[in-house]
Amino acid sequence: xxxxDAPALxxxxxxxxxxALAERSDEQLMLAYQQGDTRAFETLLTRHEKGVxxxxxxxxxxxxxxxxxxxxxxxxxxxxxxxxxAKTSFRHYLYRIARNLCIDLLRKRPREPRTxxxxxxxxxxxxxxxxxxxxxxxxxxxxxxxxxxxRALATxxxxxxxxxxxxxxxxxxxxxxxxxxxxxxxxVKSRLRYALTRLREHLVDQGIGKEMxx
Amino acid sequence: MKCKLCEDKLLEYxxxxxxxxxxxxxxxxxxxxxxxxxxxxxxxxxxxxxAEEGEEGPSPALHTRIMGHAEEARPARRxxxxxxxxxxxxxxxxxxxxxxxxxxxxxxxxxxxxxERILSGESLVRETKQRSTPPSSMAKVDALKKEAxxxxxxxxxxxxxxxxxxxEVASEPFEVAEKKGSASDAMPPEEDRAATGGVExxxxxxxxxxxxxxxxxxxxxxxxxxxxxPVPPAIxxxxxxxxxxxCAEAGKAVEIxxxxxxxxxxxxxxxxxxxxxxEKKGNTRAAREFAEKALKIPAYKSEARNFxxxxxxxxx
Numbered sequence: 001x002x003x004x005d006a007p008a009l010x011x012x013x014x015x016x017x018x019x020a021l022a023e024r025s026d027e028q029l030m031l032a033y034q035q036g037d038t039r040a041f042e043t044l045l046t047r048h049e050k051g052v053x054x055x056x057x058x059x060x061x062x063x064x065x066x067x068x069x070x071x072x073x074x075x076x077x078x079x080x081x082x083x084x085x086a087k088t089s090f091r092h093y094l095y096r097i098a099r100n101l102c103i104d105l106l107r108k109r110p111r112e113p114r115t116x117x118x119x120x121x122x123x124x125x126x127x128x129x130x131x132x133x134x135x136x137x138x139x140x141x142x143x144x145x146x147x148x149x150x151r152a153l154a155t156x157x158x159x160x161x162x163x164x165x166x167x168x169x170x171x172x173x174x175x176x177x178x179x180x181x182x183x184x185x186x187x188v189k190s191r192l193r194y195a196l197t198r199l200r201e202h203l204v205d206q207g208i209g210k211e212m213x214x
Numbered sequence: 215m216k217c218k219l220c221e222d223k224l225l226e227y228x229x230x231x232x233x234x235x236x237x238x239x240x241x242x243x244x245x246x247x248x249x250x251x252x253x254x255x256x257x258x259x260x261x262x263x264x265a266e267e268g269e270e271g272p273s274p275a276l277h278t279r280i281m282g283h284a285e286e287a288r289p290a291r292r293x294x295x296x297x298x299x300x301x302x303x304x305x306x307x308x309x310x311x312x313x314x315x316x317x318x319x320x321x322x323x324x325x326x327x328x329x330e331r332i333l334s335g336e337s338l339v340r341e342t343k344q345r346s347t348p349p350s351s352m353a354k355v356d357a358l359k360k361e362a363x364x365x366x367x368x369x370x371x372x373x374x375x376x377x378x379x380x381x382e383v384a385s386e387p388f389e390v391a392e393k394k395g396s397a398s399d400a401m402p403p404e405e406d407r408a409a410t411g412g413v414e415x416x417x418x419x420x421x422x423x424x425x426x427x428x429x430x431x432x433x434x435x436x437x438x439x440x441x442x443x444p445v446p447p448a449i450x451x452x453x454x455x456x457x458x459x460x461c462a463e464a465g466k467a468v469e470i471x472x473x474x475x476x477x478x479x480x481x482x483x484x485x486x487x488x489x490x491x492x493e494k495k496g497n498t499r500a501a502r503e504f505a506e507k508a509l510k511i512p513a514y515k516s517e518a519r520n521f522x523x524x525x526x527x528x529x530x
Contacts, residue, residue, distance in 0.1 A: 033284070041284045045277060053272040067276050074280045078287050146267050168264060173231060189225050196257040203263055 026090035034081050041081075045074060048091070051169045052098045058165045059102040061150055069105070073098040095169070095180045099162055106158060145208065152202035160195035163188050219243055220250045228257050445480060446471070452484045461491035465504060482514030489521060498525055 021029065021043045032040035052073055057066035076097050077084075153161055159181070166177045178188045219240070226232045227240040244251045445453070448471040455464035468484030475481065485508035492500035502525055508518035 033288075036288050038281070038284055038288055042281055045280055045284070049277060049280070050269060050271045053276070054269050057270060063270075067272050070272055071276060071280055075283055078280075078284050081287070142268070145263070149264055149267050167229065174225065174229065189221075192225055196260050199260045199264075200256045203260065208263060 027086035030077075030081070030084050030090050031086055034084055041078070044077075044090070048094055049074070052094065055095070055165050055169055056098055056102055058150065058153055058168075059099075059162065060105060061154060065105055069098055069101045072101055089176070089179070091172075092176060092179045095166060095172075095176075099166070099180060102162070103158065148203060148206045148208045149199075151206070152199045155202060156195055156198060159183075160191045160198070163191040164195040164199070167192060217243075217247060217250050220247075220253065224250070224254060224257075228254065228261070445483060446475075446478070449480055449484045453487045456487040456491040459491065459495065461488055461495060461497070461500070464488045464491060465500075479511045479513045482508045482511035482518070485511070486514060486518060486521060489518075493521075493525065501525060 021032075021040055024032070024040070024043070026044060026047070029040040029044045033044070049070060053066050053070040056069035057063055060066055060069070073094060077094060153165070156164065162181060163177055163183075166172055166180055167174065174185060174188055174192075177183075178185045181188065183191070220243070223232060223236060223240055227237060232240060244254055448467060452464045452467035452471070455461075455467060464484070465488045468481055468488055471478075471484065472481040485504045489501045489504035489508065492498075492504065502522060505518050505521045505525070508514045509522065511518075
């Protein structure tokens with residue numbers, strides 16, 4: 001059972017209740033949205049949209065599909081808000097939806113790994129993914145790195161890739177990955193070890209990262 | 215990975231999920247073991263590389279779209295009104311109101327002209343039954359019961375009466391069942407239920423079940439045609455008089471009904487009932503007289519004939 005102790009609310013005339021909302025747990029925010037508080041939902045969205053989108057992007061290698069997955073994940077949360085009970089972690093709930101959507105999409109499309117718009121992370125691409133890099137040279141280097149990482153990720157089996165990418169989400173613990181994927185902790189560790197070993201090999205093959213002893 | 219400690223704890227150490235003590239122990243182990251250290255550094259370099267890539271964010275439009283949906287589908291605050299207007303509660307309330315209106319309309323429906331005619335025929339019978347008139351609540355229940363039966367009967371009158379027209383076949387159980395079905399098809403649901411359930415079924419389910427006199431039940435059982443057709447109140451009253459052994463009064467009641475409704479063949483039930491009443495009292499002559507009246511009604515011809523045959527021959 002989650003602990004639901006709400007932090008003390010303090011009203012700021014310039015920013016209203018937002019500081020208090022930001023301090024609340026995901027579950028408290030979800031319960032607040034259940035009561036009609038859309039600001040609480042916005043706080044949740046701001047907290048998780050980037051993580052869900054990033055996870056989907058690396059799983060699918062397609063920014064359009066990743067946005068669709070992120071949107072659909074939050075829409076499902078919205079649709080089932082009235083039935084939400086804070087018995088399980090909201091984060092597990094949200095990422096389980098996103099993960100299942102990704103798996104569905106991966107199974108529907110051809111088996112060949114794609115590394116499409118991962119090369120196209122620079123400004124001016126149709127996707128217009130913000131990358132925060134200042135100049136063209138930096139952009140090129142970042143795009144090359146991104147492409148190499150995604151090519152390496154694309155070679156991983158689905159279960160290893162999802163374990164690795166879920167663990168990469170900020171704040172996600174090994175236990176969380178186990179809960180979201182429905183695997184036990186040792187299985188998750190094993191998948192991660194294989195994933196890390198294989199990624200290292202691929203990155204070294206592509207001239208990225210230091211070559212280490214086996 | 216050969217090292218048991220690293221197999222168990224290296225990933226937790228890599229991801230910073232080990233406690234202080236365990237982390238310190240792992241550091242000492244990695245200093246001592248080249249293979250484990252190399253494995254660790256290899257994993258760490260992957261994480262560094264991935265971290266260098268940085269996190270990409272979605273387009274701002276995604277946030278706006280999702281918030282649009284969140285606003286649209288914003289759950290209402292839960293209140294008493296929210297509870298009251300839940301679909302299940304609303305459906306139950308509407309259903310209860312509809313049922314109330316329906317039953318009220320049944321009770322207060324103005325009688326039709328034909329209804330009045332039939333009801334007038336039982337005035338004399340009512341007078342003779344005053345001593346056994348139930349209390350007002352029971353009287354209301356009885357009135358409802360009679361109304362339901364009457365409605366079924368009147369509906370049947372509007373249609374050709376297959377049972378009456380084909381009484382010869384009515385002795386075959388299968389055919390009787392078929393006729394009951396066809397007759398009930400022409401009725402509205404309530405009447406339909408009453409007709410297909412026989413006379414017993416004509417009693418609305420909310421009414422108290424009253425123990426029927428044995429003679430009345432027996433007289434009903436004897437006539438398949440009777441079972442197929444609901445009985446008008448006047449004849450019902452007459453049969454109740456029969457069950458009380460008041461044969462003369464019953465005869466009068468049937469006579470009145472027959473006079474006012476000469477075309478209604480259902481009076482045959484009354485005649486046969488009165489005939490049996492007299493037979494039971496040993497008045498064979500009167501029994502024969504009433505059975506002969508029933509003999510003139512086509513639907514009850516065969517039953518009346520059987521009854522007459524069962525009587526002792528008339529004295530010379």
